[in-house]
Amino acid sequence: MPTLTALAHAKLNLTLDVLGRRSDGYHDLRMVMTSVALADVITLETGTGDGVQASANLGFLPTGEKNLAASALLRFQEATGRDLGGAHISLEKHIPVCAGMGGGSSDAAAVLRALNDCTGAGLSLPELARVGEAVGSDVPYCVLGGTALAEGRGEVLTPLAPLPRCTVVVCKPNFSISTPELFRQIDSVRLRHHPDTDGMLAALEAGDLGGVARRVYNVFEDVLPPRLRAEVAAIRQLLVGHGALGAGMSGTGPTVFGLFDCAAGAERARRELGETYRDTFLTETV
Numbered sequence: 001m002p003t004l005t006a007l008a009h010a011k012l013n014l015t016l017d018v019l020g021r022r023s024d025g026y027h028d029l030r031m032v033m034t035s036v037a038l039a040d041v042i043t044l045e046t047g048t049g050d051g052v053q054a055s056a057n058l059g060f061l062p063t064g065e066k067n068l069a070a071s072a073l074l075r076f077q078e079a080t081g082r083d084l085g086g087a088h089i090s091l092e093k094h095i096p097v098c099a100g101m102g103g104g105s106s107d108a109a110a111v112l113r114a115l116n117d118c119t120g121a122g123l124s125l126p127e128l129a130r131v132g133e134a135v136g137s138d139v140p141y142c143v144l145g146g147t148a149l150a151e152g153r154g155e156v157l158t159p160l161a162p163l164p165r166c167t168v169v170v171c172k173p174n175f176s177i178s179t180p181e182l183f184r185q186i187d188s189v190r191l192r193h194h195p196d197t198d199g200m201l202a203a204l205e206a207g208d209l210g211g212v213a214r215r216v217y218n219v220f221e222d223v224l225p226p227r228l229r230a231e232v233a234a235i236r237q238l239l240v241g242h243g244a245l246g247a248g249m250s251g252t253g254p255t256v257f258g259l260f261d262c263a264a265g266a267e268r269a270r271r272e273l274g275e276t277y278r279d280t281f282l283t284e285t286v
């Protein structure tokens, strides 16, 4: 089979709400997600005859089944009964890793979509998303992409009107956060604030960028350890100071993003944040 190349876009959480813990240990979520142009580049070669391997321009990523892209390929084989005769997946990472931007999930989703196209398996998007569920909670959304409401574990998806065109600055602070640990923190507190998800849905429907940006909110910011919470808040304030209409943390962090209707302000914010944080990018809606 020929070598395939696919883009895997980063996602941002415009809202993230945790509704409660479930009996299966996961949590019921309600979140509005959107894709941005920032993307990894996936190159996929099948028929290599030597098992499934992944490699990346970042040496610390897993190369076997623990790599979500490799896991997606194996799940695709199981679901469709097709044997691809070994495969090599090469990941050119641009999305920061463990950042709350769904990089690994998006890589997995890009592999699923590429395999579905090139093998002629012909799974529908909902079927492909269901294959992705076994790989990770954010993979079904990444299969769909665009702007969507994700509920349940993250797999109950409703496509939404796109985020109005804007420039986005993303900045990953230099600390990492354990996702299971943050969920444990959420279980141990009574959340005082929740995002206005319904207002967010209405603002998207109306194409109202200001209304969307004003409602960016993520409950995980409230349970960060105090020092990290202060750092996230400082980045958010810097973004707003340079003209972001709204800003917040994505996923379980630590990436903070700002939505701008003024590209010059966004560029100033990128430059200033880039002096402290290597993983700072200017991107846009897709």
Ligand code: C5P
Pocket (backbone or CB within 6 Å): 025, 026, 027, 028, 029, 135, 136, 137, 138, 152, 153, 154, 179, 180, 183
């Ligand atoms: O599904 P995924 O492997 O991405 O989830 C990582 C971790 O995040 C889970 O082990 C769980 O602790 C937490 N999680 C959760 N509820 C969700 C999604 C993730 O508790 N809906």
